[in-house]
Amino acid sequence: MRLKTTLLLLLPAIGLIFLFMVIPMLISLLYSFMTANVYGGVTMPLTVDAYVQMLFDQDFSGNLTFMPDYLWIMLRSFYLAVATTVLSLALGFPVAWYIMCQSPARRTLLLTLVTLPFWINTLIRTYCWILLLRDSGLVNGFLQYLGLIDHPLPLLYNQPAVLLGLVYTFLPFMVLPIYATLERLDPRLVEAAYDLYASRWRLFRRVIWPLTKPGIAAGTVLVFAPALGSFLQPDMLGGGKQLLIGSLIEMQFTSSRNWPFGSALAILVTAAVILALILQSRRTKAMEARA
Protein backbone atom coordinates (compact mmCIF):
# COMPACT_ATOMS: atom_id res chain seq x y z
CA MET A 1 0.00 0.00 0.00
CA ARG A 2 2.70 2.40 1.07
CA LEU A 3 4.90 1.55 -1.87
CA LYS A 4 1.97 2.07 -4.20
CA THR A 5 1.33 5.55 -2.82
CA THR A 6 4.99 6.44 -3.17
CA LEU A 7 5.01 5.26 -6.76
CA LEU A 8 1.83 7.16 -7.49
CA LEU A 9 3.27 10.34 -6.03
CA LEU A 10 6.49 9.92 -8.00
CA LEU A 11 4.67 9.27 -11.26
CA PRO A 12 4.18 12.92 -12.35
CA ALA A 13 7.87 13.70 -11.83
CA ILE A 14 9.02 10.56 -13.62
CA GLY A 15 6.56 11.22 -16.44
CA LEU A 16 7.82 14.77 -16.78
CA ILE A 17 11.45 13.69 -16.88
CA PHE A 18 10.65 10.98 -19.38
CA LEU A 19 8.61 13.27 -21.62
CA PHE A 20 10.85 16.34 -21.54
CA MET A 21 14.28 14.86 -20.97
CA VAL A 22 14.58 11.23 -21.98
CA ILE A 23 12.50 11.38 -25.16
CA PRO A 24 14.13 14.59 -26.52
CA MET A 25 17.53 13.11 -25.80
CA LEU A 26 16.63 9.94 -27.65
CA ILE A 27 15.39 12.05 -30.58
CA SER A 28 18.69 13.98 -30.56
CA LEU A 29 20.57 10.71 -30.51
CA LEU A 30 18.57 9.41 -33.47
CA TYR A 31 18.94 12.71 -35.39
CA SER A 32 22.71 12.64 -34.86
CA PHE A 33 22.89 9.42 -36.90
CA MET A 34 20.76 10.72 -39.77
CA THR A 35 21.50 12.80 -42.87
CA ALA A 36 20.92 16.55 -43.02
CA ASN A 37 17.96 17.74 -45.06
CA VAL A 38 18.58 20.66 -47.44
CA TYR A 39 16.12 22.99 -45.71
CA GLY A 40 16.78 21.85 -42.17
CA GLY A 41 15.51 18.72 -40.50
CA VAL A 42 16.81 15.23 -41.11
CA THR A 43 16.34 12.43 -43.57
CA MET A 44 17.55 8.89 -44.23
CA PRO A 45 20.00 7.14 -44.63
CA LEU A 46 21.63 6.51 -41.27
CA THR A 47 25.25 7.60 -41.07
CA VAL A 48 28.01 8.47 -38.60
CA ASP A 49 29.07 11.51 -40.65
CA ALA A 50 28.09 13.90 -37.88
CA TYR A 51 30.54 12.29 -35.49
CA VAL A 52 33.30 12.10 -38.10
CA GLN A 53 32.79 15.82 -38.73
CA MET A 54 33.91 16.63 -35.19
CA LEU A 55 37.47 15.81 -36.21
CA PHE A 56 37.52 15.57 -40.00
CA ASP A 57 35.81 17.95 -42.35
CA GLN A 58 35.67 18.51 -46.07
CA ASP A 59 37.62 21.56 -47.16
CA PHE A 60 36.33 23.83 -49.94
CA SER A 61 37.63 21.42 -52.58
CA GLY A 62 35.79 18.51 -50.98
CA ASN A 63 38.85 16.73 -49.55
CA LEU A 64 38.43 15.21 -46.13
CA THR A 65 41.03 16.80 -43.88
CA PHE A 66 41.80 16.77 -40.19
CA MET A 67 40.15 19.84 -38.72
CA PRO A 68 41.14 20.66 -35.16
CA ASP A 69 38.85 23.73 -35.08
CA TYR A 70 35.92 21.96 -33.42
CA LEU A 71 38.32 20.44 -30.91
CA TRP A 72 39.56 23.92 -30.03
CA ILE A 73 36.02 25.16 -29.66
CA MET A 74 35.20 22.26 -27.32
CA LEU A 75 38.36 22.77 -25.26
CA ARG A 76 37.65 26.49 -24.97
CA SER A 77 34.09 25.79 -23.81
CA PHE A 78 35.35 23.25 -21.31
CA TYR A 79 37.97 25.63 -19.98
CA LEU A 80 35.42 28.43 -19.59
CA ALA A 81 32.95 26.13 -17.82
CA VAL A 82 35.65 24.94 -15.39
CA ALA A 83 36.82 28.51 -14.77
CA THR A 84 33.22 29.58 -14.17
CA THR A 85 32.73 26.76 -11.65
CA VAL A 86 35.97 27.49 -9.77
CA LEU A 87 35.28 31.22 -9.60
CA SER A 88 31.68 30.65 -8.53
CA LEU A 89 32.90 28.37 -5.76
CA ALA A 90 35.54 30.86 -4.61
CA LEU A 91 32.96 33.66 -4.56
CA GLY A 92 29.94 31.63 -3.50
CA PHE A 93 31.31 29.80 -0.48
CA PRO A 94 32.12 32.94 1.57
CA VAL A 95 28.71 34.36 0.64
CA ALA A 96 26.94 31.22 1.84
CA TRP A 97 29.02 31.24 5.02
CA TYR A 98 28.26 34.89 5.66
CA ILE A 99 24.52 34.33 5.23
CA MET A 100 24.63 31.36 7.57
CA CYS A 101 26.21 33.51 10.29
CA GLN A 102 23.36 36.03 10.29
CA SER A 103 20.20 36.18 12.38
CA PRO A 104 17.23 34.22 10.94
CA ALA A 105 15.45 37.38 9.79
CA ARG A 106 18.54 38.66 7.99
CA ARG A 107 19.13 35.23 6.47
CA THR A 108 15.73 35.30 4.83
CA LEU A 109 16.40 38.76 3.51
CA LEU A 110 19.84 37.86 2.15
CA LEU A 111 18.58 34.65 0.55
CA THR A 112 15.84 36.62 -1.16
CA LEU A 113 18.51 38.99 -2.45
CA VAL A 114 20.51 36.07 -3.84
CA THR A 115 17.50 34.83 -5.78
CA LEU A 116 16.43 38.32 -6.81
CA PRO A 117 18.20 38.21 -10.20
CA PHE A 118 15.94 35.32 -11.26
CA TRP A 119 13.04 37.72 -11.26
CA ILE A 120 14.51 39.44 -14.29
CA ASN A 121 15.04 37.80 -17.66
CA THR A 122 18.61 36.60 -18.27
CA LEU A 123 18.78 38.31 -21.64
CA ILE A 124 17.95 41.68 -20.13
CA ARG A 125 20.45 41.19 -17.31
CA THR A 126 23.15 40.22 -19.78
CA TYR A 127 22.33 43.24 -21.92
CA CYS A 128 22.75 45.43 -18.84
CA TRP A 129 26.34 44.21 -18.62
CA ILE A 130 26.87 45.59 -22.12
CA LEU A 131 25.59 48.97 -20.95
CA LEU A 132 27.94 48.81 -17.95
CA LEU A 133 31.08 47.58 -19.70
CA ARG A 134 31.04 49.20 -23.13
CA ASP A 135 33.42 52.02 -24.09
CA SER A 136 30.84 54.67 -23.32
CA GLY A 137 29.40 52.62 -20.47
CA LEU A 138 29.03 53.42 -16.79
CA VAL A 139 32.29 51.81 -15.64
CA ASN A 140 34.52 53.46 -18.23
CA GLY A 141 32.62 56.71 -17.86
CA PHE A 142 33.15 56.71 -14.10
CA LEU A 143 36.87 55.86 -14.35
CA GLN A 144 37.33 58.64 -16.90
CA TYR A 145 35.39 61.05 -14.71
CA LEU A 146 37.77 60.26 -11.85
CA GLY A 147 40.67 60.89 -14.22
CA LEU A 148 42.12 57.42 -13.66
CA ILE A 149 42.16 56.59 -17.37
CA ASP A 150 42.34 58.62 -20.60
CA HIS A 151 40.98 56.05 -22.99
CA PRO A 152 38.20 53.58 -22.27
CA LEU A 153 39.41 50.16 -21.15
CA PRO A 154 38.48 47.25 -23.41
CA LEU A 155 36.14 45.64 -20.92
CA LEU A 156 33.65 44.17 -23.35
CA TYR A 157 33.73 41.67 -26.23
CA ASN A 158 36.52 39.46 -24.93
CA GLN A 159 36.89 36.25 -22.97
CA PRO A 160 37.06 37.82 -19.48
CA ALA A 161 33.74 39.53 -20.23
CA VAL A 162 32.22 36.14 -21.13
CA LEU A 163 33.59 34.65 -17.92
CA LEU A 164 32.18 37.53 -15.93
CA GLY A 165 28.78 37.03 -17.53
CA LEU A 166 28.82 33.31 -16.82
CA VAL A 167 29.90 33.68 -13.19
CA TYR A 168 27.32 36.41 -12.68
CA THR A 169 24.53 34.27 -14.14
CA PHE A 170 25.33 31.01 -12.38
CA LEU A 171 26.66 32.19 -9.00
CA PRO A 172 23.30 31.75 -7.19
CA PHE A 173 23.31 28.07 -8.22
CA MET A 174 26.51 27.69 -6.19
CA VAL A 175 25.48 29.78 -3.19
CA LEU A 176 22.12 28.12 -2.53
CA PRO A 177 23.15 24.42 -2.25
CA ILE A 178 26.24 25.32 -0.20
CA TYR A 179 24.07 27.42 2.09
CA ALA A 180 21.66 24.49 2.44
CA THR A 181 24.44 22.22 3.74
CA LEU A 182 26.02 24.94 5.90
CA GLU A 183 22.67 25.56 7.54
CA ARG A 184 22.56 21.93 8.69
CA LEU A 185 26.14 22.05 9.97
CA ASP A 186 26.15 21.25 13.68
CA PRO A 187 27.74 24.30 15.39
CA ARG A 188 28.92 22.05 18.20
CA LEU A 189 31.40 20.45 15.81
CA VAL A 190 32.94 23.86 15.18
CA GLU A 191 33.10 24.51 18.92
CA ALA A 192 34.68 21.12 19.48
CA ALA A 193 37.33 21.83 16.88
CA TYR A 194 38.16 25.12 18.58
CA ASP A 195 38.27 23.37 21.96
CA LEU A 196 40.85 21.02 20.51
CA TYR A 197 42.97 24.00 19.45
CA ALA A 198 42.32 23.71 15.72
CA SER A 199 43.47 26.75 13.76
CA ARG A 200 40.91 28.50 11.56
CA TRP A 201 42.42 26.94 8.45
CA ARG A 202 42.44 23.47 10.03
CA LEU A 203 38.85 23.94 11.12
CA PHE A 204 37.92 24.75 7.56
CA ARG A 205 39.96 21.94 6.00
CA ARG A 206 39.04 19.17 8.43
CA VAL A 207 35.53 20.02 9.60
CA ILE A 208 33.65 22.50 7.44
CA TRP A 209 34.89 21.51 3.99
CA PRO A 210 34.16 17.74 4.39
CA LEU A 211 30.72 18.42 5.84
CA THR A 212 29.73 20.85 3.09
CA LYS A 213 31.01 18.65 0.30
CA PRO A 214 27.55 17.47 -0.80
CA GLY A 215 26.49 21.11 -1.25
CA ILE A 216 29.69 21.94 -3.10
CA ALA A 217 29.22 18.92 -5.35
CA ALA A 218 25.63 19.91 -6.12
CA GLY A 219 26.68 23.52 -6.77
CA THR A 220 29.52 22.41 -9.01
CA VAL A 221 27.21 20.35 -11.18
CA LEU A 222 24.52 23.04 -11.26
CA VAL A 223 27.07 25.62 -12.45
CA PHE A 224 29.25 23.48 -14.70
CA ALA A 225 26.49 21.85 -16.74
CA PRO A 226 24.66 24.98 -17.92
CA ALA A 227 27.93 26.93 -18.28
CA LEU A 228 29.23 24.33 -20.71
CA GLY A 229 26.29 24.73 -23.07
CA SER A 230 25.61 28.45 -22.67
CA PHE A 231 25.48 30.67 -25.74
CA LEU A 232 23.80 33.86 -24.58
CA GLN A 233 26.79 35.24 -22.65
CA PRO A 234 29.43 34.22 -25.24
CA ASP A 235 27.40 35.72 -28.07
CA MET A 236 26.48 38.96 -26.34
CA LEU A 237 29.52 39.68 -24.16
CA GLY A 238 32.11 37.90 -26.31
CA GLY A 239 31.09 39.80 -29.43
CA GLY A 240 30.66 36.56 -31.38
CA LYS A 241 34.36 36.52 -32.23
CA GLN A 242 35.12 33.15 -30.70
CA LEU A 243 32.77 30.22 -30.99
CA LEU A 244 31.77 28.18 -27.99
CA ILE A 245 30.01 24.87 -28.25
CA GLY A 246 26.59 26.35 -27.36
CA SER A 247 26.79 28.88 -30.20
CA LEU A 248 28.14 26.19 -32.51
CA ILE A 249 25.09 24.03 -31.81
CA GLU A 250 22.74 26.95 -32.32
CA MET A 251 24.44 27.70 -35.64
CA GLN A 252 23.95 24.12 -36.87
CA PHE A 253 20.20 24.28 -36.26
CA THR A 254 19.77 27.66 -37.95
CA SER A 255 22.05 29.05 -40.64
CA SER A 256 24.09 25.91 -41.31
CA ARG A 257 20.97 23.69 -41.46
CA ASN A 258 22.97 20.71 -40.27
CA TRP A 259 20.71 19.20 -37.62
CA PRO A 260 22.60 15.89 -37.38
CA PHE A 261 25.86 17.66 -36.53
CA GLY A 262 24.06 19.93 -34.06
CA SER A 263 22.45 16.89 -32.44
CA ALA A 264 25.79 15.07 -32.30
CA LEU A 265 27.38 18.07 -30.58
CA ALA A 266 24.47 18.26 -28.14
CA ILE A 267 24.88 14.56 -27.38
CA LEU A 268 28.60 15.17 -26.81
CA VAL A 269 27.87 17.92 -24.27
CA THR A 270 25.33 15.70 -22.50
CA ALA A 271 27.82 12.83 -22.47
CA ALA A 272 30.52 15.09 -21.01
CA VAL A 273 28.19 16.23 -18.23
CA ILE A 274 27.05 12.67 -17.47
CA LEU A 275 30.67 11.53 -17.39
CA ALA A 276 31.50 14.31 -14.93
CA LEU A 277 28.56 13.23 -12.77
CA ILE A 278 29.65 9.58 -12.78
CA LEU A 279 33.22 10.47 -11.84
CA GLN A 280 31.89 12.73 -9.10
CA SER A 281 29.67 10.04 -7.58
CA ARG A 282 32.48 7.44 -7.84
CA ARG A 283 34.81 9.74 -5.94
CA THR A 284 32.19 10.41 -3.31
CA LYS A 285 31.55 6.69 -2.92
CA ALA A 286 35.25 5.92 -2.70
CA MET A 287 35.65 8.54 0.00
CA GLU A 288 32.66 7.27 1.93
CA ALA A 289 34.16 3.77 1.77
CA ARG A 290 37.44 5.09 3.14
CA ALA A 291 35.64 6.87 5.93
Added chain:
Amino acid sequence: MQFKISVGKLAVAAGLACGLFAGAVPAQAQSAGVLHIYNWTDYTAPDLIAKFTKETGIKVTLDTYDSNETLLAKLKAGGTGYDIVVASNDFVPIFIDQKLIQPINAADMPNFKNLDPKWQARPWDPKAAYSVPWQWGTTSFSYDSSVYPGPVDSLGTLFNPPAVFSGKVSMFGSPSEVINLALLYMGKPICDTNPADLNALVKILETQKPSVKVYNSAGISDRLVSGEAAIAQIWSGDAARARMQKATLRYVYAKEGAIGWMDNMAVPVGAPDYANALKFINFMMDPKNAAIETNFAGYQNAVPASAPYVTPTLASSPEFNPPKDLKMVFTKSCPALAIKDYDRVWTLLRQ
Protein backbone atom coordinates in the same frame (compact mmCIF):
# COMPACT_ATOMS: atom_id res chain seq x y z
CA MET B 1 14.84 41.89 -42.15
CA GLN B 2 16.39 38.49 -42.53
CA PHE B 3 18.09 36.95 -39.52
CA LYS B 4 16.93 39.28 -36.84
CA ILE B 5 18.57 37.41 -34.02
CA SER B 6 16.97 37.57 -30.61
CA VAL B 7 16.02 35.39 -27.72
CA GLY B 8 13.03 34.08 -29.56
CA LYS B 9 15.20 32.59 -32.24
CA LEU B 10 17.59 31.21 -29.70
CA ALA B 11 14.72 29.72 -27.78
CA VAL B 12 13.49 28.09 -30.96
CA ALA B 13 16.97 26.78 -31.60
CA ALA B 14 17.00 25.36 -28.10
CA GLY B 15 13.61 23.83 -28.77
CA LEU B 16 14.93 22.33 -31.97
CA ALA B 17 18.00 21.13 -30.16
CA CYS B 18 15.77 19.30 -27.76
CA GLY B 19 14.03 17.75 -30.72
CA LEU B 20 10.77 18.86 -29.21
CA PHE B 21 9.71 20.78 -32.24
CA ALA B 22 8.27 17.96 -34.30
CA GLY B 23 5.23 17.21 -32.20
CA ALA B 24 4.61 20.30 -30.15
CA VAL B 25 3.87 23.97 -30.96
CA PRO B 26 1.21 25.13 -33.46
CA ALA B 27 -2.55 25.46 -33.47
CA GLN B 28 -3.26 28.74 -31.77
CA ALA B 29 -4.94 30.59 -34.60
CA GLN B 30 -7.99 29.26 -36.51
CA SER B 31 -11.60 30.42 -36.47
CA ALA B 32 -13.36 31.73 -39.55
CA GLY B 33 -14.08 35.39 -40.28
CA VAL B 34 -10.87 36.36 -38.50
CA LEU B 35 -7.72 37.00 -40.47
CA HIS B 36 -4.61 35.48 -38.91
CA ILE B 37 -1.37 37.22 -39.83
CA TYR B 38 2.08 35.89 -39.02
CA ASN B 39 4.80 38.50 -39.50
CA TRP B 40 8.20 39.60 -38.24
CA THR B 41 8.29 41.26 -34.83
CA ASP B 42 7.60 45.05 -34.86
CA TYR B 43 6.86 44.89 -38.55
CA THR B 44 3.08 45.37 -38.79
CA ALA B 45 1.62 48.85 -38.30
CA PRO B 46 -1.21 48.71 -35.72
CA ASP B 47 -3.01 51.51 -37.62
CA LEU B 48 -3.04 49.30 -40.67
CA ILE B 49 -4.86 46.50 -38.89
CA ALA B 50 -7.35 48.93 -37.39
CA LYS B 51 -8.00 50.47 -40.81
CA PHE B 52 -8.46 47.07 -42.47
CA THR B 53 -10.95 45.99 -39.81
CA LYS B 54 -12.81 49.28 -40.13
CA GLU B 55 -13.07 49.03 -43.91
CA THR B 56 -13.94 45.35 -44.20
CA GLY B 57 -15.35 44.33 -40.84
CA ILE B 58 -12.80 41.50 -40.76
CA LYS B 59 -11.06 41.09 -37.44
CA VAL B 60 -7.31 40.52 -37.48
CA THR B 61 -5.00 38.64 -35.14
CA LEU B 62 -1.25 39.05 -35.32
CA ASP B 63 1.47 36.63 -34.25
CA THR B 64 5.13 37.42 -34.73
CA TYR B 65 8.39 35.61 -35.33
CA ASP B 66 12.01 36.67 -35.62
CA SER B 67 13.62 34.52 -38.28
CA ASN B 68 12.77 32.84 -41.55
CA GLU B 69 13.87 29.57 -39.99
CA THR B 70 11.14 29.90 -37.36
CA LEU B 71 8.55 30.52 -40.06
CA LEU B 72 9.82 27.57 -42.08
CA ALA B 73 9.77 25.25 -39.08
CA LYS B 74 6.22 26.31 -38.18
CA LEU B 75 4.83 25.92 -41.67
CA LYS B 76 6.56 22.57 -42.06
CA ALA B 77 5.03 21.38 -38.79
CA GLY B 78 1.67 22.21 -40.41
CA GLY B 79 -1.75 23.25 -39.17
CA THR B 80 -0.73 26.73 -38.12
CA GLY B 81 -4.03 28.32 -39.09
CA TYR B 82 -2.34 31.42 -40.52
CA ASP B 83 -3.83 33.21 -43.52
CA ILE B 84 -0.95 35.57 -44.27
CA VAL B 85 2.75 35.05 -43.71
CA VAL B 86 5.60 37.40 -44.58
CA ALA B 87 8.75 35.74 -45.91
CA SER B 88 12.08 37.08 -47.15
CA ASN B 89 12.92 36.80 -50.84
CA ASP B 90 15.51 34.07 -50.31
CA PHE B 91 12.94 31.88 -48.57
CA VAL B 92 10.06 32.35 -51.01
CA PRO B 93 11.43 29.74 -53.48
CA ILE B 94 11.84 27.29 -50.59
CA PHE B 95 8.23 27.79 -49.54
CA ILE B 96 7.06 27.33 -53.13
CA ASP B 97 9.27 24.30 -53.62
CA GLN B 98 8.12 22.70 -50.37
CA LYS B 99 4.47 23.45 -51.26
CA LEU B 100 3.99 25.49 -48.10
CA ILE B 101 2.41 28.52 -49.79
CA GLN B 102 -0.35 28.50 -52.38
CA PRO B 103 -0.97 30.45 -55.60
CA ILE B 104 -2.73 33.81 -55.19
CA ASN B 105 -2.38 35.15 -58.75
CA ALA B 106 -1.61 38.63 -57.51
CA ALA B 107 -1.51 39.98 -61.04
CA ASP B 108 -5.30 39.66 -61.23
CA MET B 109 -5.86 41.84 -58.15
CA PRO B 110 -7.27 45.32 -58.76
CA ASN B 111 -4.45 47.13 -56.92
CA PHE B 112 -1.63 45.17 -58.57
CA LYS B 113 -1.13 48.01 -61.08
CA ASN B 114 0.02 50.19 -58.16
CA LEU B 115 3.18 48.13 -57.74
CA ASP B 116 6.37 49.51 -59.20
CA PRO B 117 6.83 47.58 -62.49
CA LYS B 118 10.26 46.45 -61.36
CA TRP B 119 8.67 44.74 -58.34
CA GLN B 120 5.73 43.22 -60.22
CA ALA B 121 8.05 40.51 -61.53
CA ARG B 122 10.67 39.52 -58.99
CA PRO B 123 13.34 36.85 -59.59
CA TRP B 124 12.00 34.73 -56.73
CA ASP B 125 8.41 34.96 -57.98
CA PRO B 126 8.53 36.03 -61.66
CA LYS B 127 4.79 35.92 -62.29
CA ALA B 128 3.68 37.23 -58.89
CA ALA B 129 1.82 33.94 -58.64
CA TYR B 130 2.57 33.42 -54.96
CA SER B 131 3.58 36.67 -53.33
CA VAL B 132 3.33 40.45 -53.13
CA PRO B 133 6.05 42.77 -51.76
CA TRP B 134 5.69 43.90 -48.16
CA GLN B 135 8.80 46.01 -47.49
CA TRP B 136 12.29 46.07 -48.94
CA GLY B 137 15.66 47.63 -48.33
CA THR B 138 19.38 47.29 -48.84
CA THR B 139 22.26 46.00 -46.74
CA SER B 140 25.51 47.97 -46.85
CA PHE B 141 27.41 49.88 -44.20
CA SER B 142 27.43 53.22 -42.37
CA TYR B 143 30.44 55.09 -41.08
CA ASP B 144 30.93 58.07 -38.82
CA SER B 145 32.24 60.96 -40.92
CA SER B 146 33.51 62.73 -37.80
CA VAL B 147 35.91 59.84 -37.24
CA TYR B 148 36.91 59.40 -40.87
CA PRO B 149 36.14 62.26 -43.27
CA GLY B 150 36.02 60.09 -46.37
CA PRO B 151 34.87 60.14 -49.09
CA VAL B 152 33.97 56.48 -49.01
CA ASP B 153 32.74 54.72 -52.11
CA SER B 154 33.95 51.13 -51.66
CA LEU B 155 33.19 48.12 -49.50
CA GLY B 156 36.98 48.02 -49.07
CA THR B 157 36.62 50.63 -46.32
CA LEU B 158 34.58 48.10 -44.36
CA PHE B 159 36.56 44.97 -45.13
CA ASN B 160 40.02 46.53 -45.13
CA PRO B 161 39.40 49.44 -42.77
CA PRO B 162 41.79 52.38 -42.32
CA ALA B 163 43.58 52.52 -38.94
CA VAL B 164 41.08 54.96 -37.37
CA PHE B 165 38.44 52.24 -37.50
CA SER B 166 40.62 49.68 -35.73
CA GLY B 167 38.52 47.96 -33.07
CA LYS B 168 35.53 50.03 -34.16
CA VAL B 169 34.03 47.77 -36.81
CA SER B 170 30.65 46.15 -36.21
CA MET B 171 29.49 43.26 -38.41
CA PHE B 172 26.32 41.19 -38.55
CA GLY B 173 26.20 38.01 -36.49
CA SER B 174 24.86 35.77 -39.23
CA PRO B 175 27.12 34.05 -41.75
CA SER B 176 25.00 34.78 -44.82
CA GLU B 177 24.89 38.54 -44.16
CA VAL B 178 28.64 38.85 -43.69
CA ILE B 179 29.68 36.41 -46.42
CA ASN B 180 27.25 37.75 -49.04
CA LEU B 181 28.57 41.29 -48.63
CA ALA B 182 32.17 40.05 -48.69
CA LEU B 183 31.50 38.13 -51.91
CA LEU B 184 30.00 41.28 -53.40
CA TYR B 185 33.18 43.15 -52.45
CA MET B 186 35.21 40.45 -54.23
CA GLY B 187 32.98 40.74 -57.29
CA LYS B 188 31.94 37.12 -56.87
CA PRO B 189 28.39 35.74 -56.97
CA ILE B 190 26.37 34.90 -53.88
CA CYS B 191 26.50 31.17 -53.01
CA ASP B 192 29.93 30.91 -54.65
CA THR B 193 31.47 27.46 -54.14
CA ASN B 194 34.74 27.96 -56.03
CA PRO B 195 37.49 26.79 -53.61
CA ALA B 196 39.96 29.50 -54.65
CA ASP B 197 37.34 32.22 -54.11
CA LEU B 198 36.41 30.79 -50.73
CA ASN B 199 40.00 30.67 -49.56
CA ALA B 200 40.39 34.29 -50.63
CA LEU B 201 37.14 35.09 -48.81
CA VAL B 202 38.46 33.57 -45.58
CA LYS B 203 41.63 35.66 -45.99
CA ILE B 204 39.61 38.86 -46.37
CA LEU B 205 37.51 38.14 -43.30
CA GLU B 206 40.52 37.07 -41.24
CA THR B 207 42.35 40.25 -42.22
CA GLN B 208 39.32 42.28 -41.17
CA LYS B 209 38.77 40.41 -37.90
CA PRO B 210 41.39 42.19 -35.72
CA SER B 211 39.60 45.45 -36.45
CA VAL B 212 36.18 44.00 -35.70
CA LYS B 213 34.70 44.83 -32.35
CA VAL B 214 31.68 42.60 -32.56
CA TYR B 215 29.80 40.18 -34.82
CA ASN B 216 26.22 40.68 -33.72
CA SER B 217 23.01 41.46 -35.58
CA ALA B 218 21.31 43.11 -32.61
CA GLY B 219 21.79 46.68 -31.44
CA ILE B 220 23.73 47.87 -34.50
CA SER B 221 22.31 51.38 -34.71
CA ASP B 222 22.73 51.71 -30.95
CA ARG B 223 26.44 50.90 -31.29
CA LEU B 224 26.88 53.51 -34.02
CA VAL B 225 25.02 56.21 -32.13
CA SER B 226 26.92 55.61 -28.87
CA GLY B 227 30.23 55.67 -30.74
CA GLU B 228 30.98 52.11 -29.72
CA ALA B 229 31.36 51.35 -33.40
CA ALA B 230 32.45 53.92 -35.98
CA ILE B 231 31.72 51.76 -39.01
CA ALA B 232 29.05 49.08 -39.18
CA GLN B 233 27.38 46.72 -41.58
CA ILE B 234 23.72 47.73 -41.41
CA TRP B 235 20.28 47.61 -43.08
CA SER B 236 19.14 50.79 -44.82
CA GLY B 237 16.21 51.41 -42.45
CA ASP B 238 18.37 51.05 -39.35
CA ALA B 239 20.95 53.30 -40.98
CA ALA B 240 18.32 56.02 -41.48
CA ARG B 241 17.17 55.78 -37.87
CA ALA B 242 20.78 55.88 -36.61
CA ARG B 243 21.58 58.96 -38.74
CA MET B 244 18.54 60.80 -37.35
CA GLN B 245 20.13 60.39 -33.91
CA LYS B 246 23.67 61.12 -35.05
CA ALA B 247 23.95 63.39 -38.08
CA THR B 248 27.57 62.53 -38.90
CA LEU B 249 26.70 58.98 -39.92
CA ARG B 250 26.80 58.21 -43.65
CA TYR B 251 25.19 55.23 -45.37
CA VAL B 252 27.39 54.07 -48.24
CA TYR B 253 26.26 52.89 -51.68
CA ALA B 254 29.52 51.27 -52.70
CA LYS B 255 30.77 50.99 -56.28
CA GLU B 256 30.82 47.20 -55.81
CA GLY B 257 27.10 47.33 -55.07
CA ALA B 258 24.75 46.62 -52.18
CA ILE B 259 22.79 43.57 -51.04
CA GLY B 260 19.06 43.91 -51.60
CA TRP B 261 16.33 42.11 -49.71
CA MET B 262 12.56 42.08 -49.74
CA ASP B 263 9.92 40.59 -47.51
CA ASN B 264 6.85 39.23 -49.26
CA MET B 265 3.26 38.50 -48.27
CA ALA B 266 2.08 35.00 -49.09
CA VAL B 267 -0.79 32.67 -48.20
CA PRO B 268 0.15 29.34 -46.60
CA VAL B 269 -1.33 26.10 -47.90
CA GLY B 270 -4.35 25.27 -45.77
CA ALA B 271 -5.08 28.88 -44.80
CA PRO B 272 -8.56 28.89 -43.23
CA ASP B 273 -9.56 32.22 -44.75
CA TYR B 274 -8.21 32.35 -48.30
CA ALA B 275 -10.69 34.94 -49.59
CA ASN B 276 -9.99 37.42 -46.80
CA ALA B 277 -6.25 36.86 -47.15
CA LEU B 278 -6.51 38.01 -50.78
CA LYS B 279 -8.55 41.02 -49.63
CA PHE B 280 -5.76 41.98 -47.24
CA ILE B 281 -3.04 41.59 -49.87
CA ASN B 282 -4.98 43.81 -52.25
CA PHE B 283 -5.55 46.30 -49.42
CA MET B 284 -1.78 46.46 -48.85
CA MET B 285 -1.13 47.53 -52.44
CA ASP B 286 -3.17 50.69 -51.90
CA PRO B 287 -0.74 53.66 -51.78
CA LYS B 288 -2.11 55.10 -48.53
CA ASN B 289 -1.94 51.75 -46.78
CA ALA B 290 1.55 50.97 -48.03
CA ALA B 291 2.61 54.39 -46.68
CA ILE B 292 1.17 53.63 -43.23
CA GLU B 293 3.34 50.52 -43.09
CA THR B 294 6.45 52.36 -44.33
CA ASN B 295 5.99 55.12 -41.76
CA PHE B 296 5.71 52.50 -39.04
CA ALA B 297 8.48 50.07 -39.97
CA GLY B 298 10.79 52.52 -41.71
CA TYR B 299 11.52 50.57 -44.88
CA GLN B 300 10.63 51.10 -48.52
CA ASN B 301 7.44 49.66 -49.97
CA ALA B 302 6.84 48.66 -53.58
CA VAL B 303 4.08 51.19 -54.27
CA PRO B 304 5.55 54.40 -55.81
CA ALA B 305 2.29 56.35 -55.43
CA SER B 306 2.65 56.01 -51.65
CA ALA B 307 5.45 58.61 -51.65
CA PRO B 308 3.21 61.65 -50.92
CA TYR B 309 1.85 59.94 -47.80
CA VAL B 310 5.26 58.92 -46.43
CA THR B 311 6.81 61.15 -43.75
CA PRO B 312 8.95 63.67 -45.76
CA THR B 313 12.17 63.14 -43.74
CA LEU B 314 11.86 59.42 -44.44
CA ALA B 315 10.90 59.76 -48.09
CA SER B 316 13.82 62.08 -48.92
CA SER B 317 16.46 60.24 -46.89
CA PRO B 318 19.52 58.95 -48.77
CA GLU B 319 19.04 55.51 -47.23
CA PHE B 320 15.66 55.36 -48.98
CA ASN B 321 16.85 56.55 -52.36
CA PRO B 322 19.59 54.34 -53.78
CA PRO B 323 21.28 55.78 -56.87
CA LYS B 324 19.70 54.61 -60.12
CA ASP B 325 22.92 52.87 -61.24
CA LEU B 326 23.45 50.97 -57.98
CA LYS B 327 24.27 47.33 -58.52
CA MET B 328 21.74 45.66 -56.26
CA VAL B 329 22.27 41.95 -55.69
CA PHE B 330 19.33 40.20 -54.09
CA THR B 331 19.96 37.56 -51.48
CA LYS B 332 18.97 34.02 -52.32
CA SER B 333 18.84 30.72 -50.54
CA CYS B 334 22.02 28.84 -51.31
CA PRO B 335 22.15 25.19 -52.33
CA ALA B 336 23.40 22.63 -49.81
CA LEU B 337 27.05 22.74 -50.87
CA ALA B 338 27.24 26.53 -50.57
CA ILE B 339 25.54 26.41 -47.16
CA LYS B 340 28.20 23.94 -46.07
CA ASP B 341 30.94 26.23 -47.37
CA TYR B 342 29.41 29.25 -45.60
CA ASP B 343 29.34 27.20 -42.40
CA ARG B 344 33.01 26.33 -42.83
CA VAL B 345 34.01 29.93 -43.52
CA TRP B 346 32.07 31.10 -40.48
CA THR B 347 33.60 28.40 -38.27
CA LEU B 348 37.14 28.95 -39.53
CA LEU B 349 36.79 32.65 -38.88
CA ARG B 350 35.74 32.16 -35.28
CA GLN B 351 37.44 28.92 -34.24
